[in-house]
Amino acid sequence: MTKPLFKVSTPQEVIMMLKDNLNLEEIVRSNIEVVNIKTALHRILAEKIFASSNLPGFNRSTMDGYAIRAEDSFGANESLPSYLKIMGEIKMGVRPDFKIKLGEAAKISTGGMLPEGANAVMMLEYTEQIDDSVLEVRKPISPWENVVREDEDLKTGEIILGKGHRLRPQDIGVLAGIGKTNIKIYRKPKIAIISTGNEIIPAEEKPLIGQVRDINSYTLGACIEEAGGIPVYRGIVKDEINLLEQNIRETIKKDKVEAVIISGGSSVGARDITLEVLNKLGKPGVLIHGVSVKPGKPTILAIVDNRPIFGLPGHPVSAMVIFDLFLRPLISWLQGRDYNYNFDSRKELEAELTCNVLSDSGREDYIRVFVYEKDKKFYAEPILGKSGLISTMVRASGLIKIGVNIEGLEKGRKVMVKLF
């Protein structure tokens, strides 16, 4: 007699649905801006970066010492040193105006340019200056020892960074090194958040009995920011068809958002309103209604005017789990990246489960766990509690996933915890 509320889809089906029905290229193409590299940390490159010249561009010393011809040091040692003629000292940042021939040496500092003819730098420690013009050398060195060749860091024309690359500090550094101080990156996607529910009030207000403050706008806003998007807070909308419809139209048109999250409306009545509005707004409309994920089952996905609109469950834990599954990767796609970028995601940690965890097969289960360290080992302690309790997420260190065909995990088993 139990009637299912709706036919659920797997997470894979949701992702397929998104990819099949969204024209990502069109969105990504028009989403490019130019910024200074000082503001580009963790942003996504929208152009391929080539080396426009060699780096460092000249043969550069990596040590303090003497620029010489390596051949002059061959066979030299403590008891039988070589003697070279000191031709001068090389100034930093200046091209030397003399050459080094066999039997000659020039004083050089770390970072200095080798004179023409020199092909190695003898470290200061293995030399002694006998007088103004005579240098004693006590060690053999190979050609190009203690030298960075003119094209050793970068060769002209070499591809340094690819389109879609997420910029790390060293990438910003290499861009500075080639003088590319302004770059094309993808704009951060703007994602609107609409909270629904007649019992929800703004966080600044004091609830009457029966009312609760809006938690999801804040949680999801921070999730969007963390994932590299810009949250557009649309506030709370009452569960009425016209209000919800008007609000979505406005945020798409005026805020120019790339996606919309409607959170809340977990009751059948509210869900019906959301479904009706989403089908009314445009084609293809509602594509997914229910996913085989716990918590998070009553999730809705619609696409309207090449924009994904997600109806997320009102329970804060469910909303966060679904955000991680679908919205986090979406924010990457919208910046020209792949869904399946490998180790470039959140920190994971292996830990031992402290008790048995049950799960129904036929769905993915996400279990909140608290991670602690004892005797240099990590343990994951499941946190029980309804998905309506935000405090369980606050106490949790991360989530573990129980796959669709697994009925549970035993105490003592190693699990991978995806840390928050």
Add this chain to the structure above:
Amino acid sequence: MTKPLFKVSTPQEVIMMLKDNLNLEEIVRSNIEVVNIKTALHRILAEKIFASSNLPGFNRSTMDGYAIRAEDSFGANESLPSYLKIMGEIKMGVRPDFKIKLGEAAKISTGGMLPEGANAVMMLEYTEQIDDSVLEVRKPISPWENVVREDEDLKTGEIILGKGHRLRPQDIGVLAGIGKTNIKIYRKPKIAIISTGNEIIPAEEKPLIGQVRDINSYTLGACIEEAGGIPVYRGIVKDEINLLEQNIRETIKKDKVEAVIISGGSSVGARDITLEVLNKLGKPGVLIHGVSVKPGKPTILAIVDNRPIFGLPGHPVSAMVIFDLFLRPLISWLQGRDYNYNFDSRKELEAELTCNVLSDSGREDYIRVFVYEKDKKFYAEPILGKSGLISTMVRASGLIKIGVNIEGLEKGRKVMVKLF
């Protein structure tokens, strides 16, 4: 005959020196600001957060169905259902103006408030409304099933978040839930970066032969930002005592920075200038000169006027390694956090080494590696190349550490890669 440039200290000694000579409490105490929680993601709490009231503050339904007394469902099943009198429907966000007694039920939606007397919610799926006032119930439920108790999420007075906690999306959510929309957090520490070296020119300019663009200001600036600080770019200073001294005084006084990084000046002459200036500026002056880390040996630490001043090697790879070892944790300390916070750091990944790596004992070695996946296994391929080559860091996925007493690692060995 090889004379050591200086007596090197271990990384542990550097950290001890910092802790012993810095009055962290004094810095941290005066470094507090109040912000709205919408701008507080990943910031560090400067106050303990208590629950000022219960959350949700009333008994709240987690399902669509009927609020009843659980006792009325005991023994009910498909063939022998119970019958209850329907007393009305509960509006969302409003306190019900009637009670539920034995034999009574009231329609309720997810998120609605249970009327006085009711202690459970019977899911819609297990009921049938016979007529306006009679409800058939076909399943037994326990007291408080499908209900979040009034203090189940948070109890009045409960400590929710501690001082020094780094705010995650769910923490922002719980703060909204209790109406605490403005909070005290630690200000982001301001760290000045001064690039030195007469051969260094601004990244915007075109180098003459013998000159190179400033890479370290950009790399370190991005590192500071990534670690949660604010970079203060002081540009390039020529290797002259007066200029360097004036510049450091200015950034401490005018920019009010909490720490200073001097990058470059890897030559003996430049290093001598840095040492002289740091000892001149105030007490205790230079504390460390040289660390047993490769790359990164010629590192200087001074403390002046309760501010750490780091002299980092000019080689970009060395500068980044030393930043990670000492500056990243420092930025945490300056916001009231511990050095040894455990798994709350960077993502690590286990991978198999693709070739032998040599290391000298007596120092920590940091090896750049490229990580790739093959047949569902991760491999770490060491990247060779001098520490002056920024391109090696761009090609690298992360670093592996070889401890002080280990002489090398063999091909095939499992290593932990600290990913960038």
